[in-house]
Each structure stands twice: as structure tokens, then as C-alpha cells.
Amino acid sequence: MRDAFAASSAPVSRGFLSMSRRHPQNAAVRLGARSLVIVGMLAVSATFASMHKAVTIDYDGRVETVGAYGHTVDELLASQGVDAGPDDLVQPGLDAVPSTGSLIVVRSAxxxxxxxxxxxxxxxxxxxxxxxxxxxxxxxxxxxxxxxxxxxxxxxxxxxxxTMKDVHISVDGAMQAITTSAESVGDVLAEAGITLAPLDETSVPQGAAAVDGMIVVVSRGGSDADTVTEVVPFDVTEVEDPSLPEGHRVVVQQGYVGEAVTSYAVKILDGQEVSRSVVAQRITQEAREEIVHVGTMTIADVVVDPGSARAVAKAKVADRGWGSDQFQCLDKLWQKESGWRVDAANPSSSAYGIPQALPGSKMASAGDDWRTNAATQIEWGLGYISGRYGTPCDAWAHSVSVGWY
Known part of the structure; x- marks a missing residue:
């Protein structure tokens, strides 16, 4: 090969030399033009090389590592025929500039x-x-x-x-607020501990659907009795909790109304009641205070070590369409449960692994290597959280409230 290359090179060299002897100016011009072409080709090659990146694209759960071209996420996806619409979820954003090895998650609307x-x-x-x-x-x-x-x-x-909704109940001269998932007005009243007598009426039929912001007025029926049974409203105390995401509310103690038997002195003019005053009151059931924890934790992107169990979990959280706030809650939950150790074992309860499955053998449904593989344990743990609580933040809120999840 070296001899052939040398033999083929000799005539070219003699051509450039003889050309420069006969027409020195033309040879210089042609040589300069060829140099510019070579420089241009090198510049284009360098540009294409800088745009080529090996990235992993997770498109609606279909994961593939590809060689794509582009500077931004939008350009890289376009090079693979993926056209993200305005309603689609793309992480990181379309304008982000990823590097080789990045994970791009696309969830189509x-x-x-x-x-x-x-x-x-x-x-x-x-x-x-x-x-x-x-x-x-x-x-x-x-x-x-x-x-x-x-x-x-x-x-x-x-x-x-x-859904959870706020319903306001006006009863016995007081306005009582209750947060509930009850479907009907009757269910809301029962959950609030309000007992209706046969002659009592409500401003909304008891079978009507309960909706957020609804106001229900309870009118007590009956004769002009001086002694009546009334509800005693419960107080609501809000406590700031830096361990919960900002704006997240958790009822750690459900409030209940109390009941009292009250005797009134009633003044009547022309058959109409014009005033009444309390003569005596006996509390028959104490009201219980409602305690609500309100989150103040600032949501920030959690930095994790590449290749670690936390990095695997962060990718799987994104794969489910959850944001950084959900991973932050998951990070706190499993740091508390196991310190992110794959072999964490609780001798008193037989809970095992990163998610502290109880018993640990439950995780076999995600893979036979559940005892040692962090990815298998994380996959099972996220499925458990999704099925039982909905999101990692809901699971963390439950753990904050009762100490376990």
C-alpha cells in the first residue's frame, strides 16, 4: 500500500511543479482555491460532529438510545422524526441543550x-x-x-x-368549612357530624352532588320549642411544615363538630319570634379541633450522582411523567426509610430494600434479582406508591402524618 500510494503521488507532485514553472500565477491561484475548499469541508465536518449526540429518548415508554443531530432537544427530536406538539410533555424542555448521554422524555397528549x-x-x-x-x-x-x-x-x-372539595355549611347560626371527597350533600353532612331531624331542611337536596365551593344552609324545623339540640363548630389550626412541598396540605387530625342542648328564652310579638337569649346550655359532645399541616418546602431540582440508585429513581420518576417536586418527595421518603441502601433490612418487621417492602419478597413481582438490584426495587416501589397513594408527595405526606407509608 505504501508503494502504490508513493507511485500515485509522484505524478501529482510533478504536475504541481511543472505547472508552477510554466504558469506560476495560475498555479498559485488554483492552489489557493483548493485550500479554501479543504478548509470549508473541515469546518462543515466539525459543525456536524458537534451536532451529533448519542442520547436516550423515552417516547411514551418506548426507550431507545440513538445517534441524533442538533443543538437543542427540539432539533434532536426532529432528527428522529419526533414532532412534539404544544400539549406534549417534554423533559428537559425543547429549548434545552442536552449533552451526549442525556435522557429525553416525551409524553404525547x-x-x-x-x-x-x-x-x-x-x-x-x-x-x-x-x-x-x-x-x-x-x-x-x-x-x-x-x-x-x-x-x-x-x-x-x-x-x-x-375530588377533594371545600364545602361550607351554615347551621345553627355558624358557618362550618369542611374538606371532603364525599359525593353527595347528605354524605358531606354525615361526615361533618351534623344530624338532621325529620323536620330539618337543607338549601340543596341531600342527594345532589357535592362540588367545590358549595354553600349548604341547614334550616332547623319544628315548633317554637325553647330547648334545641345544636352543633358546636370545631376550630381549624394550620401548622407550617417545612418537610412538605410548598402549598401541600395534610389533615393530620380530622375535626368533628360537637353537640349541645341549649335552652332559650324566646320573645314573640304578633306570633313572630323577634329575639331569643340563652338560658342554659349543656355540652353533650365536645368538638374536636382539626389540625392541618401546610407545606413550606421550596421545590428545587435534586442533584444526584450518576449511576447511583437515586439517579436510577430520578429517571424512572421522569418516565412516569412526574416532575422534580415528586422526586424531591421520593428522595426524602426513601432516605428516611432505608437511606437508599439496597440491602436495608428491618429485623423487627422483615421490611427490606430501598422502598422497605413488607415483606421484601413482594418485590419478586418486579424481578428475580430483587434482593440485590436497585433498579428492580425502585420499579416495584414506584408501582406501590402509584397504586396506593397516587404520587410520591402524597406518600411522603402520609409518612409525615402517621410515621409510615
Whole structure:
């Protein structure tokens, strides 16, 4: 090969030399032009090389590592024929500049038919499961009751959701607020501990659907009796909790109204009551204070070591369409439970692994290597959280409230 290259090179060299002898100016011009072409080709090659990146694209759960071209996430996706729409979820954002080895998650939006608090509607969402859809409802989805399991795919059947809502009840001269997932007005009154007598009436039928912001007026019926049974409203105390995400509310103690038997002196003019005053009152059931923890924790992106169990969990959290706030809650939860150790074992309860499965053998449903593989344990743990609580923040809130999840 070296001899052939030398033999083929000799005539070229003699050509350049003889050309320079006969026409020195033309040879210089041609040599300069060829140099510019070579420089241009090198510049283009360098540009294409800088745009080529090996990235992993997770498109609706289909994961593939590809060689793509582009500076931004948008350009890299376009080079692979992925056209992200305005309603699609893309992490990191379309304008972000990823590096080789980055993970790009795309969740495409689609229309689903849902019934929320009795109202049928079509909703456009990137959620793939019932639990993920509830997470998109924010605070309304916390504690919501659904017609299907949180792990069920969304869109297969009509999804009925009864969300958490604030209902105000005006009863016995007091306004009582209650946060509830009850479906009907009658259920709300029963949950609040309000007993209706046969002649009592409500401003909204008891069978009507309960909706957020509703005001229900309870009118006591009966004769002009001087002694009546009344509710005693409960107080609500809010406590700031830096361990909960900002804006997240957790009822750590449910409030209940009390009851009292009150005797009145009634003044009547022309058959109409014009005033009454309390003569005596006997408390028959004490009201219980409601205690609500309000989160103040600032949401920030958690930096993790590449290749660590936390890094694997962060990628899997993004794969489920959850944001940085959910990973921050998960990080606190499993740091508390196991310190992120794959072999963490509780001798008193037989709980095992990063998510502290009880017993640890439950994780075999995610893989035979559940005793030693962090990815297997994390996959099982996220599925458990999704099915039981909906999101890591809801699981963390439960742990804050009762000490376990």
C-alpha cells in the first residue's frame, strides 16, 4: 500500500511543479482555491460532529438510545422524526441543550373522556394511568375517589373522579368549612357530624352532588320549642411544615363538630319570634379541633450522582411523567426509610430494600434479582406508591402524618 500510494503521488507532485514553472500565477491561484475548499469541508465536518449526540429518548415508554443531530432537544427530536406538539410533555424542555448521554422524555397528549364531580368533559392530558391523571389535578386530586385503580390505563373506560372539595355549611347560626371527597350533600353532612331531624331542611337536596365551593344552609324545623339540640363548630389550626412541598396540605387530625342542648328564652310579638337569649346550655359532645399541616418546602431540582440508585429513581420518576417536586418527595421518603441502601433490612418487621417492602419478597413481582438490584426495587416501589397513594408527595405526606407509608 505504501508503494502504490508513493507511485500515485509522484505524478501529482510533478504536475504541481511543472505547472508552477510554466504558469506560476495560475498555479498559485488554483492552489489557493483548493485550500479554501479543504478548509470549508473541515469546518462543515466539525459543525456536524458537534451536532451529533448519542442520547436516550423515552417516547411514551418506548426507550431507545440513538445517534441524533442538533443543538437543542427540539432539533434532536426532529432528527428522529419526533414532532412534539404544544400539549406534549417534554423533559428537559425543547429549548434545552442536552449533552451526549442525556435522557429525553416525551409524553404525547391525548383526549380522554372523564366525569369529574358529576360533570362529564373531554380532557387533553399526557397521563397514561389513573394515578398520573390525578396528579395533574394538583390539590384537587389529593385523596380523590376514582372508579378505577390508580394503576389502570386511562382512556379504556369512562373515568369517574370525585375530588377533594371545600364545602361550607351554615347551621345553627355558624358557618362550618369542611374538606371532603364525599359525593353527595347528605354524605358531606354525615361526615361533618351534623344530624338532621325529620323536620330539618337543607338549601340543596341531600342527594345532589357535592362540588367545590358549595354553600349548604341547614334550616332547623319544628315548633317554637325553647330547648334545641345544636352543633358546636370545631376550630381549624394550620401548622407550617417545612418537610412538605410548598402549598401541600395534610389533615393530620380530622375535626368533628360537637353537640349541645341549649335552652332559650324566646320573645314573640304578633306570633313572630323577634329575639331569643340563652338560658342554659349543656355540652353533650365536645368538638374536636382539626389540625392541618401546610407545606413550606421550596421545590428545587435534586442533584444526584450518576449511576447511583437515586439517579436510577430520578429517571424512572421522569418516565412516569412526574416532575422534580415528586422526586424531591421520593428522595426524602426513601432516605428516611432505608437511606437508599439496597440491602436495608428491618429485623423487627422483615421490611427490606430501598422502598422497605413488607415483606421484601413482594418485590419478586418486579424481578428475580430483587434482593440485590436497585433498579428492580425502585420499579416495584414506584408501582406501590402509584397504586396506593397516587404520587410520591402524597406518600411522603402520609409518612409525615402517621410515621409510615
Amino acid at each position: 391525548h383526549d380522554v373522556e372523564v366525569e369529574i364531580d358529576g360533570e362529564a368533559k373531554t380532557v387533553r392530558t399526557t397521563a397514561k394511568t389513573v394515578g398520573e391523571f390525578l396528579a395533574t389535578l394538583g390539590e384537587r386530586g389529593n385523596g380523590a375517589v376514582t372508579s378505577g385503580s390508580r394503576s389502570d390505563p386511562i382512556g379504556r373506560d369512562l373515568l369517574r373522579v370525585t
